[in-house]
Amino acid sequence: MNNGMIPQETIDEVLRRYDIAETVGRYVQLSRNGKYLKGLCPFHSERTPSFTVTPEKQIFHCYGCGKGGNVVKFIMEIENETFPEAIKSMCEEAGIPISWQAPDGEQSERQKERSVMTEAHAYAAKFYHAVLRNTAAGTGAMNYLRDRGMTDKLIEEFGLGYAPARWDTLAQALDKKGFDLADMDRGGLLSRRHEGEGFVDRFRDRVMFPIHDGDGKIIAFAGRLMSDGQPKYLNSPESPLFSKSRTLYRFHAAKGAIRKSRQVVLLEGYMDVIKAWSAGVHNGVATMGTALTGEHASLLKRYADEAIVCYDGDDAGMAAASKSIPLLENAGFRVRVGVLPGKMDPDEYITAYGSEAYMREIVEGAVSALKFQLIYLRKSHILLEEDGKLRYLEDAIKLVARRESATERELTLKELAQEFGASTDSLKQDVFKIRQQEKLGTAGDIPGGSWNNEWNDNRSSAKLPKVSVDYVKAEQYLLSWMLQDRETADIVRERLDDRFHVEDHAAIAAYLYAYYAQGHQPDIGRFIATLQDDRLERATSAIALIEVPFGERELADCMRTVERQVTKKDDLQSLYEEMNRAERTGDPLRAAQILTEIIALERRQKES
Template identity: 55%
Template sequence: MSTGRGIPEEVIEAVLRQHDIVDTVGKHVHLTKQGKYMKGLCPFHSEKTPSFTVTPERQIFHCYGCGKGGNAIKFRMEIEGLTFPEAVRVMAEEAHIPFEDGMGGQGGSPRDMELEQLLQAHEWTSKLYHYLLKNTEHGKPALEYLRSRGINDKAIDTFQIGYAPARWDTLVQFLDKRSFDLKVMEKGGLISSKQDGTGFVDRFRDRVIFPLHNRTGKVIAFAGRILGDGQPKYLNSSESRLFSKSRTLYNLHQAKTDIRKTRQFVLFEGYGDVISAWDAGVHNGVATMGTSLTESHANIMRSLADEVIVCYDGDNAGQAAALKSISILEGVGFNTKIALLSDGLDPDEFIQKYGAERFKSQVLDGAVTSVKFKLIYLKKNHILLEEDGKIAYIKDALEIIAPLPSPTEREIYLQDLSADLQVSYDSLKQECNELRQAMQKKAPAGDNKAKRWNNGRHKTGQASMPTLLPAYQVAERRLLFYMLQDEEVAQYVSKHLGDDFNIDDHAAIAAYLYAYYAQGKEPDASRFVSSLEDDRLEKTVVAIAMMDIPREWSFQELDDCIREIRRFPLVEQIKRKKEEMVSSERAGDFIRAAQIASEIIALERQ
């Protein structure tokens, strides 16, 4: 049986069985045991006191600060910026669980059929462009261009590089003849509609085509580099259900095997750099899609490795981008190094000029720590031949060194600074210690940013005091808590209360629980959460499942809760009737007031 997401339930259940919540969360959050819970600093918002809680028994997590919660699949979705199907597919692959989502088969929804159609169209389009590059007269100039850039035929085949001809409808005709819905193809970013709305045209024309894959190897988009002059130089597929620039890394599908072995990424800026490095024997390289590095990129990478070497262009723009990437990468807990390229070369140019071995030994093996890179970058902005410039550089450098938590690390950088500028080490150390003390005094009562486990990605205001819930809400949540852990409770509540919960979300959760147990399933909060497909309801269920109340129940307690739930609408009705009676008395309509009074008495008897 498939879920509404087109994924067989048995696959989801197998994924949840194979991915323990503590192991899954523990790769990103430092957890400590507190009774039956595991606690740590939330990776989704900035906090100093741990409010992020994992319950191994129920296989769920919940943050009392920001409200995020769910099971292991939900955690991977949030931390890596994945959709539900993407997260399940990745986790299934990691656990060697066979995964055929059945999209397009019997029981698949029209939405799944559309997704399957887009994936198939992208695969065929990739093969078409690759064929046109290698086997037609149209493709010869593009093939010569690639070879002139040092990209050989083996690399062209490995990366399935192609060519889109300088025609308006090559791909449109290709897809139309194969009965693809062109409106769906436009939504998927493969083609564009004409301005006058009379038809469609190819999105890519006279461009070298680089297929873009998701991490499981499916083609989901394309990047096209123009031949000759023209703008834009690079053009990506438009954002679609399949493709998001902020969550896609070029070559991750091929590089992930080597990345898992080495626990290291090499992060490049461009496709050409990745391809040249691959040909040079560097098989753990990826690149962003012509966009700046995002937190989603960093989280995806962090799930696979511990260290990253940022290998951006050696010019000013590349080095500025490398500097900007450091805080994002270290924010998710990466050990970050920066590769230094001489003469303003980019990695592709360096490999073509000096060869593979020198690139690996000099550039990658010689990569410096992020602190060292910051000091080198900073040094370029000061004129050290002048005393004022030297003093200003020392002041700025100490602001980088002073916050470092390790005394040994501070000492190494201070010694380097002393030797480089011929300044007394003792005076630098004294000034560094004074600056460190001043920084600690000024530090706000917030995050300790040196703690690499706390991502601190979102700032929050002061923690609010817990709100005291009305009695009927407490009763509803208590009933749902017991229903989550015992089918007998769900059957009793279904018989005596049904869907007469006062809060719509609680009524919806109860309805889902009735259906869940009707399918013969065992009580399992994690499994039930996966069946909901509603983010708000998922959060509510997790918050209820994490309530710290005794798990033992009695029919007397259930009856008390049901009575309180049924009582609330009557109390509200009485309140409204009393207001109506007062209004009638003020208007002089005493007969109506007397009628309302009798209605109030009847309601109070109920």
Template identity: 55%
Template sequence: MSTGRTNIPEEVIEAVLQQHDIVDTVGRHVHLTKQGKYMKGLCPFHSEKTPSFTVTPERQIFHCYGCGKGGNAIKFKMEIEGLSFPEAVRIMAEEAHIPYEDGARRFGDTPQSREMEQLLQAHEWSSKLYHFLLKNTEHGKPAMDYLKSRGFSDKAIDTFQIGFAPARWDTLVQFLEKRSFDLESMEKGGLLSPKQDGSGFVDRFRDRVIFPLHNRNGKVIAFAGRILGEGGPKYLNSPESKLFSKSRTLYNLHQAKTEIRKSRQIVLFEGYGDVISAWESGVHNGVATMGTALTEGHASMMRGLADEIIVCYDGDQAGQAAALKSIPILENVGFVIKVALLSEGMDPDEFIQKYGGERFKHQVLDGAVSSVKFRLIYLKKNHILLEEGGKVAYIKDAMGVIAPLPSPTEREIYLKELSADLQVSFDSLKQECNEFRMAMQKKEPLGDNNDKRWNNGRHKKGQTSMPALLPAYHVAERRLLSFMLQDEEVSRYVWERLGDEFNIEDHAAIAAYLYAYYAQGKPPDASRFISSLQDERLEQTLISIAMMDTPGEWTSLELDDCIREIRKVPLQNQIKSKKEEMVSAERAGDFLLAAQIASEIIALERQ
């Protein structure tokens, strides 16, 4: 997992895990059904139709057999909300009213965390300064006039902390210097820029309307500045920094997440102005990407909060092309997708200013179409349908969208619409669709989910797939570790007879961690033990072992069998090596040495 966990007191981590039951934590995002001693549901981290996401209440862990993600309640929180380990623990501690102070020392109190705190504080104060300059100075008047002309109310300006950076070179430099901030750190954090001659620093943002950018917890982590006069670039964002990553940040998520969780729906915009105008119209589940294309990181983060998304991009060609590109990214994480259609090439902000918020909600958002319908509308614009050739070409392109749909009912609905739209017989379209599907199936490799890497090969057509058989010693090591995870006495028994002599390096490392864990007087607890590991790969190996259906009861005979199987391996390797030595001796004509080696092999085989 992320670094920084070692600075969090163990008692805080343990208290968080005790207070956050895995079923409750996961159940906020996944519909779980009981199957024996497990709970199962559809994985929130990838798209699937057959549940492979499994929660084990008894061991307080989750594991997805489709994509491989797994861990305890803290790990789930990290994955679903895109948090670091300290952030997840802090939020979960606050939710459960667990104090996360260690005496006078706060967890994560390291030079790195202190630098982060300084940057966060500097961004918060800079945001307040810019907001003050916009609202209370002559410098800010042209910016305020511009915002008013765009239809921004005083309430919106306050809600979104919009500000203004004057044209001067050192407004923020002086402000931060007076408050004893390290200017070099402020430059690394994106607030300042170095002078060209290297003699100091200047303000990064000058003569711009400032939009603060927040993380999901509401802390200011960056800024976007829109230029007021001529020149470029029109928009300037803070650079990527320790605080700010474009591909993991969404504008307004900190304010929208309450409504998003409630409605399980997100409205995705392209620009800050769109989000703000929509918010004033009562659309409080809107977010936007940070002047960058939608990424898988954005999609995963949003999928953890909602099931449905309305893509509401600009109505011009560029906006619609961007909406088209976003569809497969959103489909891959399992969203139900709708796309809003804006007339006259308007952007959402312009539509709201011209027609009002109510019409925007009812006409644009309520009238959003399915992703399939949007693809068909988009394709249609590329063909001249008055010509026969254009009509035939459009039908061919449309089949590429309709034919792959898994539902026969859904295919029929779109084919009927196509038939009515083009005045072509439904039967001929249906026949063409069936031919297209047959051609697709011939081209497909055996895996049934070829566009979804996570599920490839799990269900083969025309054959049964058998899992690869592990060597006997590998199975024995996993079984032994599974018993050790459940019972301290087993761990002590194995330590005395085997120690760290596991053949697989990761298994030896897990055993060493387990011995140390029990030596501290801690009880058997898979979830708690996972949090003590410092390695992502070991965690995944351990989760796989913890999910094994090993009986709670054990016998020394069974443990001895496993230990014997494990101990065989080095002897077998020695025998193999000795046999190679014997063959070499025989080839060299040294029969005395060969006979000596043969007796050593016999002794090893007896062992």
């Protein structure tokens, strides 16, 4: 990361103004646990809090996913911003004067690439919109949108456009504007020709929907065919700007209403969001043609406590809604589901019955998650037959048993008993057996169930090494003490310098020596701001939370442990050099003897 021309005094002022507990508390519900604050991690799904904030040290760390750092790092992660972007937004909010401007040469290659791609997407959106509104080529698309109930106001507000049917209309326009077409290919606006050189438009003969990031910048597009061809919707590919698993359509416009109401309405399609918006649902968002992900849920949980799922009423929509319920509940949401009749989608329902009916019957009248699951369950059972009723009840009882609320279980069992002529007491007994067998209510943090597979597959490697090797622990203890005391750092530097066995530990020590050499006093939050490396920031925040008794004896013991490991490495290196000399001088017998010593020494080191 490059800070550009941001003065250190400005960074220090930001760290002084922003208390980490107060800042994190805007996004995460924290509760006190001794001198720590704990809550559910906003960066991955979990049931039991593993996210820790330490006001004393002004740092955060999650023992589940490994993310950690100071208050600036938290804003970077939560808002998906670079370091300069986070500092700038925090300065603007706090009224700190912004007296710097990073020249182009100070931008990282990543920032330059993103800047160019963002500019190109903004231009492409204006281009598509102009084609729709002002050209004969866009007449058919305009008629299609009006047939779908899109008013001129909605077309303007949502920036809808049209990609002409020609192969290279946008490519030529981008070329004339001076954009590198290879960059436009990486950004998802163009595609490289299958044969020969050159590029063609990725989107052709489609109604275009701009997709924005959380700050309102256009980062991608969705294009819809007006005919019955396939694919009906074509999305921009993954790019440096766009990630489907992290992006929600219209989130930038809806997040204010979501945060105010603490409620989000989840829809399936772009048209659904627009029509729902016109009906008064200003807290509605949709995924990018993919299933809801854990990252989507974590993003929304920062702003809302309740999720209302309003997917299509057909079989596919109901199945998608059913799959989303456990993901949302495990992220901490109260979940309700808007049930659409007759396999309608929200767009069709609003067109047929009007905005007021949609708000009253579907959004406000959404049923509980359990009620919806029981409705959906009926589709797979023939309730006209006695055997079908029994099988339905068996499956329904399993769903009820997994609900945490005893009141919800009680009321639902009474309804089932009344409908099917069963005894409430017998249904309660069945539920009790299931809860006993599955040990429900005792789930720990980050269980191995399927709800968390996405996080498990993508978890960070920046956590502390999960090893019991003495020298690794010793290095962690040394760094923990060095972060809190300058004199200890001086002692370690004089005796060990950079001879830490773990590479990240050596790097942290080197940064810490330089930090103290500049005259700074111990301040973990400020030190983390100097690291400029995501992995080291996470490792430092984890090490800073280690608490072990400190004294001269403990310090000496840890340094001796590290030195012994260094000696072992030196001995091993000497043996390898001696073996290589024996091989070069034509003494294979001696080389083989040394190799035996090397193998034995390495085995002893692994066992120690």
